Amino acid sequence: MNLNIIVDDRSSTFTVPDNLLLEASDFFAHLDADMDKGWQMSRDWVENPTAEQRCQIVGDKILTAIETDNEKLMMLMAAYILKKMPGIKSINIDVSGDMNETDIIMEHETVKPLGPIF
Numbered sequence: 001m002n003l004n005i006i007v008d009d010r011s012s013t014f015t016v017p018d019n020l021l022l023e024a025s026d027f028f029a030h031l032d033a034d035m036d037k038g039w040q041m042s043r044d045w046v047e048n049p050t051a052e053q054r055c056q057i058v059g060d061k062i063l064t065a066i067e068t069d070n071e072k073l074m075m076l077m078a079a080y081i082l083k084k085m086p087g088i089k090s091i092n093i094d095v096s097g098d099m100n101e102t103d104i105i106m107e108h109e110t111v112k113p114l115g116p117i118f
Contacts, residue, residue, distance in 0.1 A: 002015050004089060005091055006090055006091065007063065007066060011090075014078050028079075028083060028084075035049050035054055035057060036048070039053075044100065051084050055088070055104055056104070058077045058084075059081070059102040060102070062078065085104060088104060090103075090104075092105065
């Protein structure tokens, strides 16, 4: 599966092996258990992060992985996002220090035209 990661107007597609989504399920469960306790999202304490907020939190971890050149962490975090948000196309990671500004971009379904009404 592919996840387009956008950081500072630079975009790259990150390919995550499909089997990693299953093989890392224990890691994902641990990550979710940590976030279930609440999370500091920039200036805000979030008691129970939504799926989108969890992906914003993980997006911040991807930013750290990029800065430290930790490809393994980046792979796991990208896999988590793909698992948590089926249909995600891209994540535009905020670099200003406010993870609440990270954008999750979903794939849009193509709607077939109905044709003439009359």
